Amino acid sequence: xxxxxxxxxxxxxxxxxxxxxxxxxxxxxxxxxxxxxxxxxxxxxxxxxxxxxxxxxxxxxxxxxxxxxxxxxxxxxxxxxxxxxxxxxxxxxxxxxxxxxxxxxxxxxxxxxxxxxxxxxxxxxxxxxxxxxxxxxxxxxxxxxxxxxxxxxxxxxxxxxxxxxxxxxxxxxxxxxxxxxxxxxxxxxxxxxxxxxxxxxxxxxxxxxxxxxxxxxxxxxxxxxxxxxxxxxxxxxxxxxxxxxxxxxxxxxxxxxxxxxxxxxxxxxxxxxxxxxxxxxxxxxxxxxxxxxxxxxxxxxxxxxxxxxxxxxxxxxxxxxxxxxxxxxxxxxxxxxxxxxxxxxxxxxxxxxxxxxxxxxx
Ligand SMILES: Nc1ncnc2c1ncn2[C@@H]1O[C@H](COP(=O)(O)OP(=O)(O)O)[C@@H](O)[C@H]1O
Ligand SMILES: [Mg+2]
Numbered sequence: 001x002x003x004x005x006x007x008x009x010x011x012x013x014x015x016x017x018x019x020x021x022x023x024x025x026x027x028x029x030x031x032x033x034x035x036x037x038x039x040x041x042x043x044x045x046x047x048x049x050x051x052x053x054x055x056x057x058x059x060x061x062x063x064x065x066x067x068x069x070x071x072x073x074x075x076x077x078x079x080x081x082x083x084x085x086x087x088x089x090x091x092x093x094x095x096x097x098x099x100x101x102x103x104x105x106x107x108x109x110x111x112x113x114x115x116x117x118x119x120x121x122x123x124x125x126x127x128x129x130x131x132x133x134x135x136x137x138x139x140x141x142x143x144x145x146x147x148x149x150x151x152x153x154x155x156x157x158x159x160x161x162x163x164x165x166x167x168x169x170x171x172x173x174x175x176x177x178x179x180x181x182x183x184x185x186x187x188x189x190x191x192x193x194x195x196x197x198x199x200x201x202x203x204x205x206x207x208x209x210x211x212x213x214x215x216x217x218x219x220x221x222x223x224x225x226x227x228x229x230x231x232x233x234x235x236x237x238x239x240x241x242x243x244x245x246x247x248x249x250x251x252x253x254x255x256x257x258x259x260x261x262x263x264x265x266x267x268x269x270x271x272x273x274x275x276x277x278x279x280x281x282x283x284x285x286x287x288x289x290x291x292x293x294x295x296x297x298x299x300x301x302x303x304x305x306x307x308x309x310x311x312x313x314x315x316x317x318x319x320x321x322x323x324x325x326x327x328x329x330x331x332x333x334x335x336x337x338x339x340x341x342x343x344x345x346x347x348x349x350x351x352x353x354x355x356x357x358x359x360x361x362x
Pocket of ligand 1: 011014030039332
């Protein structure tokens with residue numbers, strides 16, 4: 001997938017701008033606060049119809065304006081052109097058009113324009129609670145499998161209903177109905193998460209070994225209560241407890257993914273550099289699986305490339321992602337000379353954009 005041109009109106013600190021992009025590496029350099037990440041976020045809006053940060057659409061509208069428009073001309077790997085326009089108006093909400101036709105549901109868009117983001121905020125995947133890791137897997141899986149998203153929505157609404165019901169001293173029959181609904185979706189979610197973590201595992205190991213010269217092996221493991229039995233059984237076993245607590249205490253809403261290095265928890269025993277290399281390995285593994293499933297090479301956003309990585313490692317990463325396995329790449333850094341030096345060390349071609357006060361120029 002290649003983004004050929006990008007136009008932006010009133011998106012964050014970008015009043016108006018238009019750029020033509022390279023099929024390979026696009027670098028955005030400029031001071032902190034210049035608008036480099038904002039440009040990447042505009043690309044993210046085109047791919048997934050939302051920000052890569054946890055902010056609302058209205059927070060992405062330039063201060064004092066009514067709405068934003070992000071407009072992009074893409075090309076699939078087989079050469080097919082596509083145009084995506086994402087607009088948001090404070091009063092009318094968000095619209096997404098693909099080749100001039102408006103989507104009825106934004107979720108229909110997800111997965112057609114694959115994208116992978118590496119950013120400083122990825123560290124939340126290691127430091128935050130299991131919820132953050134579930135959210136990551138959910139987002140990843142919804143790009144490759146639309147059915148997954150609907151199972152997840154079904155599961156969450158059945159869970160809410162069951163929790164409500166538990167507060168009302170329900171009959172056995174009523175509970176059994178909800179247990180059955182929950183179980184059906186949970187089984188599908190469990191199966192998909194098991195598969196994807198199994199597929200990620202060897203790739204994360206492979207990329208981590210390429211990115212670091214250390215001997216430690218890394219591991220990623222899916223943890224779910226459903227590994228001890230079907231949810232239907234588990235719900236029966238925990239029924240008394242659920243009555244007392246008035247909420248559902250087992251299920252895939254409690255799943256986690258464990259990251260480890262040399263057999264120990266990455267969060268506690270990994271250095272900052274090791275954690276960062278791990279996260280990049282995870283994202284590159286995600287990239288590979290997305291490319292396989294979607295059939296287009298995803299767009300790769302590398303925000304603040306040098307964040308916690310030394311120059312040698314960055315050069316290693318650049319050599320890796322400039323290979324045939326990867327496609328179009330967007331890189332940001334605040335230090336032009338450091339970036340240029342590292343790019344030439346890695347021996348890769350690139351296009352450089354200077355970002356200044358919300359505008360990008362060649
Ligand atoms: N809705 C908005 N309207 C106007 N400016 C915004 C908005 N949201 C963020 N900004 C500005 O964008 C700038 C940050 O841009 P960013 O792309 O994160 O910078 P960097 O180049 O460091 O990546 C800040 O100056 C911030 O005030
Ligand atoms: Mg930034």
